[in-house]
Amino acid sequence: MKTTLSNTFAGTFGKLTRHAAAAFALAAFAAAGTNNDASPLAGTAFAKDVEILNVSYDPTRELYVEYNAAFSKYWKQKTGDNVRVRQSHGGSGKQARAVIDGLRADVVTLALANDVSAIAEKARLLPKDWQTRLPLGSSPYTSTIVFLVRAGNPKNIRDWDDLTKPGVSVITPNPKTSGGAQWNYLAAWQFAREKFGGEDKAKAFVAKLYKNVPVLDSGARGSTTTFVQRGIGDIFISWENEAFLAQREFGKDKFDIVYPSISILAQPTVAVVDKNVKRNKTKDVATAYLEYLYSDEGQDIAGKNFYRPTNPKFIKKYEAQFKQLNLFTIDDKFGGWAKAFADHFADGGTFDQIYVK
Amino acid sequence: MQFITDTSSKDPPWLRRVLTGVALLFLGAFILLPLASVFTAALEKGVAVYTASFTEADALAALKLTLLVAAITVPANVVFGIAAAWAITKFDFKGKSLLVTLIDLPFAVSPVIAGLSFVLVFGLHGWLTPEMQTELLAPLAKIARSGADAGAVGEWFLDGIANWLEDPKIIFATPGIVLATIFVTFPFVARELIPLMNQQGRDEELAALTLGASGWQVFRRVTLPNIKWGLFYGIILANARAMGEFGAVSVVSGHIRGETNTLPLHVEILYNEYQSTAAFACASLLALLAIVTLVLKSIVEWHFNNVKRAAALNTKQKFQ
Amino acid sequence: MAFKLKQKSVLPGFNLSFGITIFYASLIVLIPLAAVFLRASGLSFSEFVAAAFSERVLASYKVTFLTAFAGAATNAFFGLILAWVLTRYRFPGHRVADALVDLPFALPTAVAGISLTAIYSKNGWVGEWLDKAFGLQVAYSELGIYVALTFIGLPFVVRTLQPVIEELEPEMEEAATTLGASRWQTLYKVVFPQLLPALLTGFSLAFSRALGEYGSVVFISGNMPMRTEITPLLIITKLHQYQYKEATAVAAVMLVASFILLLIINLLQRWAERRTK
Numbered sequence: 001m002k003t004t005l006s007n008t009f010a011g012t013f014g015k016l017t018r019h020a021a022a023a024f025a026l027a028a029f030a031a032a033g034t035n036n037d038a039s040p041l042a043g044t045a046f047a048k049d050v051e052i053l054n055v056s057y058d059p060t061r062e063l064y065v066e067y068n069a070a071f072s073k074y075w076k077q078k079t080g081d082n083v084r085v086r087q088s089h090g091g092s093g094k095q096a097r098a099v100i101d102g103l104r105a106d107v108v109t110l111a112l113a114n115d116v117s118a119i120a121e122k123a124r125l126l127p128k129d130w131q132t133r134l135p136l137g138s139s140p141y142t143s144t145i146v147f148l149v150r151a152g153n154p155k156n157i158r159d160w161d162d163l164t165k166p167g168v169s170v171i172t173p174n175p176k177t178s179g180g181a182q183w184n185y186l187a188a189w190q191f192a193r194e195k196f197g198g199e200d201k202a203k204a205f206v207a208k209l210y211k212n213v214p215v216l217d218s219g220a221r222g223s224t225t226t227f228v229q230r231g232i233g234d235i236f237i238s239w240e241n242e243a244f245l246a247q248r249e250f251g252k253d254k255f256d257i258v259y260p261s262i263s264i265l266a267q268p269t270v271a272v273v274d275k276n277v278k279r280n281k282t283k284d285v286a287t288a289y290l291e292y293l294y295s296d297e298g299q300d301i302a303g304k305n306f307y308r309p310t311n312p313k314f315i316k317k318y319e320a321q322f323k324q325l326n327l328f329t330i331d332d333k334f335g336g337w338a339k340a341f342a343d344h345f346a347d348g349g350t351f352d353q354i355y356v357k
Numbered sequence: 358m359q360f361i362t363d364t365s366s367k368d369p370p371w372l373r374r375v376l377t378g379v380a381l382l383f384l385g386a387f388i389l390l391p392l393a394s395v396f397t398a399a400l401e402k403g404v405a406v407y408t409a410s411f412t413e414a415d416a417l418a419a420l421k422l423t424l425l426v427a428a429i430t431v432p433a434n435v436v437f438g439i440a441a442a443w444a445i446t447k448f449d450f451k452g453k454s455l456l457v458t459l460i461d462l463p464f465a466v467s468p469v470i471a472g473l474s475f476v477l478v479f480g481l482h483g484w485l486t487p488e489m490q491t492e493l494l495a496p497l498a499k500i501a502r503s504g505a506d507a508g509a510v511g512e513w514f515l516d517g518i519a520n521w522l523e524d525p526k527i528i529f530a531t532p533g534i535v536l537a538t539i540f541v542t543f544p545f546v547a548r549e550l551i552p553l554m555n556q557q558g559r560d561e562e563l564a565a566l567t568l569g570a571s572g573w574q575v576f577r578r579v580t581l582p583n584i585k586w587g588l589f590y591g592i593i594l595a596n597a598r599a600m601g602e603f604g605a606v607s608v609v610s611g612h613i614r615g616e617t618n619t620l621p622l623h624v625e626i627l628y629n630e631y632q633s634t635a636a637f638a639c640a641s642l643l644a645l646l647a648i649v650t651l652v653l654k655s656i657v658e659w660h661f662n663n664v665k666r667a668a669a670l671n672t673k674q675k676f677q
Numbered sequence: 678m679a680f681k682l683k684q685k686s687v688l689p690g691f692n693l694s695f696g697i698t699i700f701y702a703s704l705i706v707l708i709p710l711a712a713v714f715l716r717a718s719g720l721s722f723s724e725f726v727a728a729a730f731s732e733r734v735l736a737s738y739k740v741t742f743l744t745a746f747a748g749a750a751t752n753a754f755f756g757l758i759l760a761w762v763l764t765r766y767r768f769p770g771h772r773v774a775d776a777l778v779d780l781p782f783a784l785p786t787a788v789a790g791i792s793l794t795a796i797y798s799k800n801g802w803v804g805e806w807l808d809k810a811f812g813l814q815v816a817y818s819e820l821g822i823y824v825a826l827t828f829i830g831l832p833f834v835v836r837t838l839q840p841v842i843e844e845l846e847p848e849m850e851e852a853a854t855t856l857g858a859s860r861w862q863t864l865y866k867v868v869f870p871q872l873l874p875a876l877l878t879g880f881s882l883a884f885s886r887a888l889g890e891y892g893s894v895v896f897i898s899g900n901m902p903m904r905t906e907i908t909p910l911l912i913i914t915k916l917h918q919y920q921y922k923e924a925t926a927v928a929a930v931m932l933v934a935s936f937i938l939l940l941i942i943n944l945l946q947r948w949a950e951r952r953t954k
Contacts, residue, residue: 224631392784436697448686454947464889465888465932467890536705593779604892647780651776
């Protein structure tokens with residue numbers, strides 16, 4: 001009696017489960033399949049439709065929307081092929097990690113050279129000397145770090161040492177989770193090193209600065225919200241392009257931009273991911289895509305979207321927008337990203353030291 | 358309706374008022390205010406901007422993916438949840454507490470770690486790398502391809518499957534998102550059913566068996582009606598969480614616009630791109646989706662109550 | 678094997694249901710989590726200690742566990758009232774209130790964090806008032822974490838209790854009243870013990886969910902090292918720096934701790950069940 005009962009039960013129930021499972025599995029595959037069927041493998045044979053995936057970081061969306069349209073037009077004229085550029089945006093470090101773990105990016109356009117190097121080192125998807133393959137260390141456009149203060153600059157903030165004064169509240173994201181915040185940290189460090197002399201003095205200065213930081217948001221956008229919408233802090237250390245965006249978004253009369261006496265030349269870097277373009281058969285179009293960033297049209301689009309062009313002609317064109325600044329590079333003052341990262345942001349680096357005694 | 362309120366009438370009016378007041382105050386402070394602030398932010402720039410935000414192509418693609426993921430995840434977890442609750446509540450075996458705890462575990466795992474665990478299994482440096490996946494699935498791919506070439510039923514469907522099998526993508530594609538979502542919603546249905554079925558005991562099922570019902574009949578006629586509310590709450594919770602999950606999905610998605618962004622990921626990206634109005638509009642859409650599920654629940658509940666009341670009236674009349 | 682494992686029962690379907698459960702649990706939970714533990718085991722003992730028990734990580738365990746516990750306890754208390762009110766009473770807007778309970782699941786956690794911060798920061802709807810009336814700073818403090826964790830945990834308690842309240846047999850309460858018990862005595866001595874197992878389940882779910890929460894907390898906590906930095910944030914930080922082993926080491930500690938806590942609660946719950954029977 002018992003066996004028959006359990007058999008019937010198992011039979012009916014089992015059948016149901018199997019049907020259901022099969023249906024779900026099919027649905028999942030079909031969905032994945034549809035995503036896939038426009039892939040280069042299917043396309044290149046006759047239709048000459050090409051797709052590439054550009055894995056980028058957060059604030060570049062508008063830049064690449066405009067640039068992708070321009071590049072498609074250019075590529076169509078040159079080769080007759082239709083190219084569709086798919087975009088992925090996210091925190092720079094997180095995006096690099098996705099590529100390392102198998103996100104099949106044809107090109108990466110990230111915030112720091114260090115993130116691209118990580119892809120070269122951890123996953124060997126591109127050679128270690130990737131930075132030499134394109135002009136200017138593979139950074140077609142640059143940016144820098146500026147101060148965003150409340151309208152009229154009530155606390156009279158002029159330079160980095162004003163940020164350590166008592167009663168000044170500073171907003172900057174956590175350099176452990178935000179690539180942009182690492183530029184901020186290093187710029188402050190270099191200022192102190194020049195003004196007071198020596199690494200110890202610089203560390204003491206930076207420690208004092210971070211005592212004035214009431215909130216360490218995990219990303220640049222979170223910090224912007226804290227400063228702009230929550231009304232916390234007197235000064236926000238920001239990417240130049242983000243400061244412009246904040247002014248545009250929330251009103252020019254609400255915030256002023258202050259340029260410190262010295263700042264860092266932030267160099268977002270771009271690279272073709274060799275192993276992925278080989279697998280996707282997209283090497284030519286991916287390479288052309290990055291090279292076109294250095295063309296007149298590419299430089300113009302960068303300038304329009306608040307990134308500093310590198311071509312002298314367009315530096316001149318956007319002269320009024322971007323103030324001339326005393327800028328240093330990370331290679332000159334910190335011995336490159338790998339070293340700067342190990343000294344300051346790795347576990348037990350200077351940033352950890354200023355919080356844990 | 359009257360049928361239900363019968364039991365509540367035993368609480369004295371002052372107690373009812375105090376409890377209702379406390380409950381609503383708590384709900385207002387912790388739930389209603391955030392919801393109101395989402396809608397305020399979403400409608401900040403007017404209704405036109407609001408609707409444009411989620412009728413835009415990328416938002417629609419994200420919505421579609423979110424619904425697809427929920428449609429796969431929830432039924433899978435229903436089957437599992439019923440099986441697990443049946444095994445745990447209808448039988449005594451060693452290590453039961455351990456098994457129950459194992460079912461709870463996905464709640465305790467940080468969603469980010471949940472996502473990461475799938476990356477560690479299926480990623481480029483995982484246990485089952487993409488190359489191995491291609492190799493393993495190659496025979497299946499051949500069958501599907503020959504089926505598609507022969508123009509078998511649903512050619513486009515087979516073609517889609519064949520394309521996927523030839524170049525399988527798990528992580529940073531839909532299957533990975535589904536897996537991560539199943540992980541985080543794994544305990545919901547089971548966890549709703551276990552306390553309920555425990556409280557109900559086994560007597561009714563045993564009685565039905567004695568009366569000669571088959572195992573399947575016992576389940577369908579005795580157990581299922583008893584657990585339907587728990588099952589329902591479980592489905593609603595699993596569904597809401599499946600559509601709203603962020604952390605785990607974020608790790609395995611790859612954030613490709615219009616392809617692997619679910620609605621919650623799309624919200625975050627919009628927010629990070631200074632489009633906070635659009636971000637909150639999409640967030641309010643998610644809240645609305647949850648409310649739609651709840652409306653569906655109310656309709657079903659109302660229907661069942663009617664049936665229940667009719668049945669009760671019937672019995673009453675018989676005895677009179 | 679299963680037959681030795683379990684005691685005799687005439688009910689059918691053990692092999693099938695137990696089989697499905699174990700198979701599915703292994704595939705979805707055990708194998709992926711094993712990958713996490715194996716990755717962490719690549720560390721030497723001293724490296725493991727350095728990663729998982731440094732001063733800063735210890736401080737984060739403290740704030741994470743305390744706020745999660747406080748949030749879950751708050752939800753257990755108010756959730757019980759809410760579940761009772763929503764199941765037993767009918768009032769205008771009853772269905773709307775019921776619908777609102779699921780909101781924490783439906784809102785992406787980041788949105789929840791941003792909205793809660795907006796409301797509870799010094800220039801927010803509630804934060805301004807709290808600041809002026811009591812000098813309380815909610816956003817960017819431990820209190821903020823507590824608010825976020827209370828928000829995300831509420832549906833667990835309410836939705837676990839609701840079906841059990843729904844299934845309570847009115848005869849029990851009627852019998853108690855007939856025997857001369859006051860309404861309060863009935864609630865306390867008859868109803869509450871029956872709800873206790875589900876309440877414990879709800880509490881443990883809310884608690885364990887709160888331990889792992891990241892998305893909403895990072896916006897409201899301020900993330901100050903040693904003070905309001907939660908453990909999941911430290912895990913993410915380590916992941917960002919490609920330290921998978923160290924990240925998984927911290928995650929493993931959290932996992933073992935919450936597994937033990939959950940196990941204790943599940944044992945408590947079985948004890949409570951046996952007592953009522």
